[in-house]
Amino acid sequence: MLIIILRRLLQAVMVLLFVALISFLIFRFVGNPVESLLGQEATVAQRAALENALGLNDPIYEQYANFVWRALQFDFGNSYRGALPVAELIALRLPATLELAITSAIFAVIFGVITGIYTAINRGSMMTNFILSTSLVGVSLPTFLIGVLLIWLFSVELNWLPSFGRGEVVDLGWWTTGYLTVSGLKSLILPSITLGLYQMTLIMRLTRAEMLEVLRQDYIRLAVALGQSKRQVYFFHALPNILIPVITITGLQLGSVIAFAIITETVFQWPGVGLLFINAVYFVDIPVMSAYLLLVGFAFVVINLVVDLLYLLIDPRLRDGQLRKEV
Amino acid sequence: MSKTREMTAPLLEISHLSVMLKKRRDRLKAVDDLSFKVYPGEILGLVGESGAGKSMTGSAILGLIDPPLYISSGEIIFDGNRIDQNASSIRGSKISMIFQDPLVSLNPLRKIGDQLVEAIRTHINMSKAEAFDRAKTLLAEVGIDPRRINAYPHTFSGGMRQRVVIALALAPEPSLIIADEPTTALDVSVQAQILDLLKRLCRERGTSIILITHDMGVIAETTDRVAVLYAGRLAEIGETASVLNSPRHPYTKGLVAATPRIDADSYKKKLFQIPGAMPDLEQIPQGCAFHPRCDFANAQCKIQQPPLFEDRSACWLLKDGSEIS
Numbered sequence: 001m002l003i004i005i006l007r008r009l010l011q012a013v014m015v016l017l018f019v020a021l022i023s024f025l026i027f028r029f030v031g032n033p034v035e036s037l038l039g040q041e042a043t044v045a046q047r048a049a050l051e052n053a054l055g056l057n058d059p060i061y062e063q064y065a066n067f068v069w070r071a072l073q074f075d076f077g078n079s080y081r082g083a084l085p086v087a088e089l090i091a092l093r094l095p096a097t098l099e100l101a102i103t104s105a106i107f108a109v110i111f112g113v114i115t116g117i118y119t120a121i122n123r124g125s126m127m128t129n130f131i132l133s134t135s136l137v138g139v140s141l142p143t144f145l146i147g148v149l150l151i152w153l154f155s156v157e158l159n160w161l162p163s164f165g166r167g168e169v170v171d172l173g174w175w176t177t178g179y180l181t182v183s184g185l186k187s188l189i190l191p192s193i194t195l196g197l198y199q200m201t202l203i204m205r206l207t208r209a210e211m212l213e214v215l216r217q218d219y220i221r222l223a224v225a226l227g228q229s230k231r232q233v234y235f236f237h238a239l240p241n242i243l244i245p246v247i248t249i250t251g252l253q254l255g256s257v258i259a260f261a262i263i264t265e266t267v268f269q270w271p272g273v274g275l276l277f278i279n280a281v282y283f284v285d286i287p288v289m290s291a292y293l294l295l296v297g298f299a300f301v302v303i304n305l306v307v308d309l310l311y312l313l314i315d316p317r318l319r320d321g322q323l324r325k326e327v
Numbered sequence: 328m329s330k331t332r333e334m335t336a337p338l339l340e341i342s343h344l345s346v347m348l349k350k351r352r353d354r355l356k357a358v359d360d361l362s363f364k365v366y367p368g369e370i371l372g373l374v375g376e377s378g379a380g381k382s383m384t385g386s387a388i389l390g391l392i393d394p395p396l397y398i399s400s401g402e403i404i405f406d407g408n409r410i411d412q413n414a415s416s417i418r419g420s421k422i423s424m425i426f427q428d429p430l431v432s433l434n435p436l437r438k439i440g441d442q443l444v445e446a447i448r449t450h451i452n453m454s455k456a457e458a459f460d461r462a463k464t465l466l467a468e469v470g471i472d473p474r475r476i477n478a479y480p481h482t483f484s485g486g487m488r489q490r491v492v493i494a495l496a497l498a499p500e501p502s503l504i505i506a507d508e509p510t511t512a513l514d515v516s517v518q519a520q521i522l523d524l525l526k527r528l529c530r531e532r533g534t535s536i537i538l539i540t541h542d543m544g545v546i547a548e549t550t551d552r553v554a555v556l557y558a559g560r561l562a563e564i565g566e567t568a569s570v571l572n573s574p575r576h577p578y579t580k581g582l583v584a585a586t587p588r589i590d591a592d593s594y595k596k597k598l599f600q601i602p603g604a605m606p607d608l609e610q611i612p613q614g615c616a617f618h619p620r621c622d623f624a625n626a627q628c629k630i631q632q633p634p635l636f637e638d639r640s641a642c643w644l645l646k647d648g649s650e651i652s
Contacts (some may be wrong), residue, residue: 218431227419316479
């Protein structure tokens with residue numbers, strides 16, 4: 001058990017080092033940092049001085065080691081624009097993105113799992129058919145269109161919810177949160193739905209498919225034959241057995257929600273890292289881009305690590321190092 | 328023995344049960360006008376080839392038949408009450424079931440103790456601690472170390488898991504257990520142990536068993552009476568010894584002859600085979616379903632379905648009380 005966990009941790013570190021390498025290579029070789037910083041009219045002496053200051057003349061592995069070492073201390077250099085430290089820029093905007101991602105993930109998981117189970121249990125009912133056909137719309141409409149439609153309906157026509165921004169936020173020193181004010185919560189609703197709708201339909205369809213599969217298993221038939229109630233059969237026997245695939249997909253989706261909140265953040269002018277990244281792309285702000293890449297890689301690795309550890313928690317066969325060869 | 332049995336009221340009485348399969352516009356008979364009784368404390372074997380309707384009969388008793396299958400006619404009476412419309416009241420508490428494959432009959436993510444406690448508390452009103460003690464007792468009875476109550480199913484072998492399943496089935500003290508091929512998935516040496524265990528525990532408790540199998544050896548060793556099914560119909564029913572030693576229906580004769588025996592010169596003989604195969608549901612022939620494979624078939628066999636003669640065998644050759652040779 002401990003060995004499995006240690007092995008997973010080691011793998012996670014290797015993946016992060018590789019992500020750091022790509023991030024470093026972008027930083028080092030995409031565009032020319034010297035030109036970006038000094039502009040075209042700089043003298044040769046100025047260039048040489050800056051190259052030395054940035055360590056660009058050191059051997060490449062040394063530069064990489066330096067990069068990793070500085071990244072470990074959250075030092076990603078200064079943004080080309082505004083010359084603020086990148087770490088500070090990200091720290092300023094990360095809470096907005098994380099709160100948006102987490103809210104939309106919770107929304108997606110709760111509604112996805114509930115409707116998934118419902119539609120699996122009540123196969124062929126009117127409500128099931130309605131949910132399933134509506135979910136097709138959710139999958140096929142692009143995110144920005146959903147966002148714009150929601151703004152049109154709830155902000156412009158009904159005037160219930162704000163159409164952009166985070167509303168009032170509370171500063172906790174190291175974190176700014178929108179969870180503690182009414183306007184902050186109201187501002188979260190539309191972007192969360194926009195961002196989570198696709199994930200919700202995905203989780204719902206997965207839950208439904210897994211549930212239908214599990215309900216065919218012999219231990220479910222036996223539980224029914226032994227007279228156990230529907231509630232016992234569904235929640236004691238079936239639900240734990242669909243958790244592993246559902247958690248896997250949810251984890252991956254949470255990763256992409258954080259990484260690709262960009263569109264939603266653009267539509268709702270949400271002051272998160274996605275918006276920061278888009279602006280960095282416009283201005284070829286390489287340090288911001290490479291730090292963003294590292295951040296997203298880190299988020300994916302951490303989430304997958306947590307997912308793997310959850311597997312061990314759920315499935316005793318995996319705890320004993322036995323693969324699922326029987327089922 | 329048979330006299331005293333006839334005097335007691337049957338525990339389960341199935342009369343004229345038919346199960347239909349709805350297939351587009353067709354209605355196919357999967358179980359056709361089946362009648363038999365199970366008496367308290369006895370072990371009744373249901374034997375037949377795959378698709379003869381054995382398992383479906385078992386499921387029908389517990390009301391576990393789902394569309395496109397449905398019970399089209401007949402009655403199932405358990406302990407004096409009709410249960411064919413409302414089986415959920417007796418499911419588990421009065422009648423429980425054991426399935427073929429113990430490897431997939433237990434929830435892989437739950438400790439066996441939790442599953443036992445769940446099964447016990449579904450039907451018996453007792454505290455968790457009491458149910459837990461009871462689960463331990465049950466485990467000891469089926470020959471599993473009670474200290475393993477917190478183990479997960481994957482740490483047990485197939486035979487051990489079937490023991491756990493038997494404990495699950497016995498947990499609410501049912502008066503009838505339907506065992507659907509309980510040993511088919513197990514090694515031969517383990518098969519005998521499991522059958523002995525099931526037999527012993529049920530004798531001790533006076534629990535009846537319907538043992539569904541295709542194995543004539545299992546029938547011979549385990550059951551008191553046996554019902555032979557063919558294409559959803561009852562071919563022959565009677566005391567096991569009598570049916571096996573002097574079968575009356577040509578199909579039973581074929582089954583008995585096709586069972587390998589281990590004796591001094593068995594290896595010299597070629598094993599008997601019944602020619603042909605059991606028909607699909609779509610193609611059950613008119614008259615006696617067995618007539619195309621039967622050496623003794625006459626004109627009547629091809630036209631009219633035989634009733635059960637002498638409470639024993641559905642074969643026209645027994646019409647005049649005469650034995651076929």
